[in-house]
Amino acid sequence: MLPRLKVPAYVMLVLVIPLVLVSAAAVAHRDGPTPTPFPGSATDTILRGRYLVMSHACADCHGGFNNPANKGWMAGETGPEMAFLIGPCLVTPGAQPCFHTHPRNLTPDNETGLGRFTERQIFNALRYGVRPEDTPDVTITSTTPGEGNFPLHPHYLAPPMPWPSWRYMPDADLWAIAAYLKRGLKPVHNLVTESEGPPDFWANTYKDQLNIGPNPPAPFPTANEVGGGDH
Amino acid sequence: MVGWGAAPSGQGRKPAPRAQQVAASEPLREPPTLKNLSSVPGIVEVNLTAAPARLQLVPGGPRVSVWAYNGSIPGPTLDVHEGDSVIVHFRNELPEMTTVHWHGLHVPNDMDGSPLNPVPPGGSYTYTFRISPGSAGTYWYHPHPDRRTTYQVAMGLYGGLIIRSAHDPLAERGIPERLLILTDNRFNPDGSIAFPDSQSIQAEIDLENGREGNVLFVNGQVAPTIPIRPGEVQRWRIVNASAARVYRMAIPGQSMIHVGSDGGLFEHPREVKELLLADAGRVEVLVRGEEPAGRTVALEDLPYDRYMPQTRPVDWDSTRTVLWLSETAGPPAPRVETPSELRPVPPTDTTHVANRRVIVMSQGLIDQKRMDLNRVDIRARLGTTEIWEVQNVVGMDHPFHVHGLQFQVLDRDGKPEPYRSWKDLVNVPKHSSVRIVLRFADYPGKWMYHCHILDHEDAGMMGILELTR
Incomplete structure (x- = not known):
């Protein structure tokens, strides 16, 4: 019995067609206060991280939707309706390989969440897409496997985690998200089943099948865009 | 049986009919014992050499390139008593550096065979240590060089190490013992030991799961037979010398008496239906011959899911035969009372924890x-x-x-x-x-x-x- 396909409002992912991602990250709030600028005190960083988590809809998948007061906020999958099915079976029923992936517990629980991982490992997961449990707590300075502490055989976060888009956030923003997760949330004990996936932990998927795009992005304006000095 | 070794890793094999398998099965052989060169009581002095060799590994298979201690796989057993002074003249005739780690023993740091003390290719080292009182048990020795342990053990370098007490409650009752060293391996079609290309997906799977082979060995034999008489009690010292495989062992229809762990006998025997033995661990069990004579049962390795789902082998849930236990005809064995007290295991004092x-x-x-x-x-x-x-x-x-x-x-x-x-x-x-x-x-x-x-x-x-x- 396959879990119902969960397609969050802003993500649709099929391995056979390129990833189409419409981000809900608003550039500016209209309804509420603009968060205080940073850097400043640790509280500012945590509040900045909270704003980024909310505006990037993390809790749509990781639990709690749009209200940090909701039960299960960022604590990961608590029911099969929150799981994902990734692979060609979305187009052709029964096609293999198809994998169940599960949004993780992002609270700082020591047994079941991020409690034992460092903020740097969380930063590396957002910047480079690498799983914190497989990747040492070191500064990564390259995206070439085997160089600059980038793993020779990277193990990536399972789709549909949109790290290929979140990596365009500035470093300070990613650090702020890590700070919010580790220091702004209370630990919640919720063991989420390990995601399925190919034995290379999506390395070929992200390399060949999904064009995750260069970072830094192609210079503006590309052929699809309007802009430039003498416009 | 030709073809035992030919299946690539990850593919299960349907077991052949039982009688055919038993007929093809050899009686269990135990590894040779290292010869003590000293005649002084309390001193055990041995020669141990790690060298390339060509040995037949798989029944009916060819001789293939291996690395072996003193030319045998498993290597010869180091058999010592509590209090003995042990001197091992070790020679490394391998093309790369190695060490000998005396797994589980309490020895001086530079005798431990850690990656900090490698023996260069062509070099020698004399390992000397005393066997601690109270350490009686079943141990093993194997290479432990930096980043090459998997390769050297897979090539055949491992051996048993038995430490005996002067007062062993099981030996005193005349309970016979057997040393069983469990390993697994996998082979290319030409019979050579298979190692994946470093760029291949199999290499990544091995790195994730640890190296598992589809051919299971006991003392270098495939599914050997142990004869037992009805009513006989045997003591099996089981070493799991695998790189990664966890054995979930059971004999269908009968229980075993669990008497010892990595560090030897514990206080009271416990009757168990199955035992989990992780790689590098040891157990000691008593097995009783059950009626009727002529019956053959398997020591089975039951499925155990230790894996990440991404690299879980497709045949992880098959049951494998480790060895056959054959109830032989003949006069029933004299009745042996298994002791209810084995040996004291005082609790480690935790009043002052640093x-x-x-x-x-x-x-x-x-x-x-x-x-x-x-x-x-x-x-x-x-x-x-x-x-x-x-x-x-x-x-x-x-x-x-x-x-x-x-x-x-x-x-x-x-x-x-x-x-x-x-x-x-x-x-x-x-x-x-x-x-x-x-x-x-x-x-x-x-x-x-x-x-x-x-x-x-x-x-x-x-x-x-x-x-x-």
């Missing part, structure tokens, strides 16, 4: 780091006691091993250990934790602690504990 630590194992990492031979991770003092909570935060099992001592398990996920035993290795299942108590009695120096899945320790899932006075 440090309580949490050691986090994730995938290939300990405390979010890979090992650096130049970095000390834990500093502790000799003569102190520590409690370590070893926590596994990922989705596959990791067996945790500490060099140079035997510890006691206090609890697993908070559930107290039902009996005390000496262990140097404890399997920490996925998403669980185990608390152990360690006493740093003697021998200063840098000691390894690590996941004993060989591919993981080679990749750096290891730390260094420095003991100082």
Whole structure:
């Protein structure tokens, strides 16, 4: 019995067609206060991280939707309706390989969440897409496997985690998200089943099948865009 | 039986009809014993050489290139008594550096065979150590060089090590014993030992799971037969010398009497239907011959899911035959009373605990780091006691091993250990934790602690504990 396909409002992912991602990250709030600028005190960083988590809809998948007061906020999958099915079976029923992936517990629980991982490992997961449990707590300075502490055989976060888009956030923003997760949330004990996936932990998927795009992005304006000095 | 070795890793095989398998099965042979060159009581002096050889590994198969201790696989058994002084004249005739690690023994730091003390190719080293009182048990020895342990063990370098007490309650009752060293391996179509290309997906699977082979061996034999008379009680000293395989052992229709762990006998026998034995661990069991004569049963390896789902082998849930137990006809064996007391295992005193630590194992990492031979991770003092909570935060099992001592398990996920035993290795299942108590009695120096899945320790899932006075 396959879990119902969960397609969050802003993500649709099929391995056979390129990833189409419409981000809900608003550039500016209209309804509420603009968060205080940073850097400043640790509280500012945590509040900045909270704003980024909310505006990037993390809790749509990781639990709690749009209200940090909701039960299960960022604590990961608590029911099969929150799981994902990734692979060609979305187009052709029964096609293999198809994998169940599960949004993780992002609270700082020591047994079941991020409690034992460092903020740097969380930063590396957002910047480079690498799983914190497989990747040492070191500064990564390259995206070439085997160089600059980038793993020779990277193990990536399972789709549909949109790290290929979140990596365009500035470093300070990613650090702020890590700070919010580790220091702004209370630990919640919720063991989420390990995601399925190919034995290379999506390395070929992200390399060949999904064009995750260069970072830094192609210079503006590309052929699809309007802009430039003498416009 | 031709074709035993030809199936690539990951493919299960349907078992042949029982009679055919038993007919093809050889009687169990035990490895040779290292010859003691000394005639002085209390001294065991042996020669041990690691060298390339050509041996037949698979029944009916060709001779293939292997690396072997003194030309045999398993290597010869080192058989000693508590209190003995042991001298091993070791020669490394391999084309690369190696060490000999006396797994589970309490020995001086520079005799431990750690990656900090490699023996160069063509070199020699004399390992000398005393066998501690109270250490009687079943151990093993194997290479432990930096990043090459998986390869050297897979090529055939491993052997048993038995430490005997002057007062063994089972030996005193005349209970015969057998040493069973379990390993697995896999082979190319030409019979040679198969290693994946470093760029291949199989190499990545091996790195994740640890190296598993589809051919299971006992003392280098495939599914050998052990004869037993009805009513006879035998003692099996079982060593799991695999790189990664966890054995979940059972004999259908009968129970076993579990009497010993890594560090030897514990206090009271326990009757069990099955036993879990992680790689590098040891168990001692008593097996009784059941009526009627002529019956043959298997010691089976039942399915056990220790894997990450991404790399779980497709045949992980098949049951494998480890060996055959054949109830032979003949006069029933004289009745043997298994003792209810084996030997005391005093609890490690925890009134003064110098440090309580949490050691986090994730995938290939300990405390979010890979090992650096130049970095000390834990500093502790000799003569102190520590409690370590070893926590596994990922989705596959990791067996945790500490060099140079035997510890006691206090609890697993908070559930107290039902009996005390000496262990140097404890399997920490996925998403669980185990608390152990360690006493740093003697021998200063840098000691390894690590996941004993060989591919993981080679990749750096290891730390260094420095003991100082």
